[in-house]
Amino acid sequence: MTQAGTAFAPLIVVAAALIDADGRVLVQQRPADKSMAGLWEFPGGKIEPDESPEAALVRELQEELGIETQTSCLAPAGFASEPLGEQHLLLLLYICRKWRGIPQALEASAIRWIRPIGLHDLPMPPADKPLIGLLDALI
Template identity: 75%
Template sequence: MVPNPLLVVAAALVDADGRVLVQQRPPGKPMAGLWEFPGGKIEPGERPEAALIRELHEELGIDVEAACLAPATFASEPLGDRHLLLLLYALRKWKGVPEARHATALKWVKPLELHRLDMPPADKPLIGLLEALL
């Protein structure tokens, strides 16, 4: 039995040039300064897609339709006394221009360039699949 699992959703926003959006975690947060895919925790009783739509609006100021979220892959990582299950969706269509509302910075990068960024342990295994998909 996994003790106290932490369910998190994230999006790989992909632009017309095949670049992916990552955001930098702000000072004062766990893993501050690391680059990650935007997203956040799934609240109790919330569907993963609804959580991601909510998080992308809060974090980036963009609006997303559930039909535009394509399940891509997941990561499973120990995280202290909890276990993180991260669901990653690919997203190519949204309304608005992403802005760093809760992050220090945003950056558009080619999937291959993700290997050079300092990222949380759960995000690293997702890079290879993104390279293959894009």
């Protein structure tokens, strides 16, 4: 695929909107040593070779937050598409309402539970922003 004569290699990333019993969403703050440092994002990450998006998200949630869930607890919610340097990011967002453990900021600077409408006030990566309205409508 080309855009303005530039080839983009797709980068597929998965993310979770963890929803608690009060209808709040968990977001995490990117650490200082990563790109887009300080921005708030939905937890998740890259899909490894031979890994399904759902399996990747289960793994990422365990690595980043120390929680356990199952692929059957992930409901596809939507996606975002964003140019990202020499690549093109496709962010697949899932909703998760059931997990075991208490989320902790294992790889992020901080985590926060926030109502979907409050996400508009947080500095977030460009790919995450279009998903805020979708979450607000779904929750």
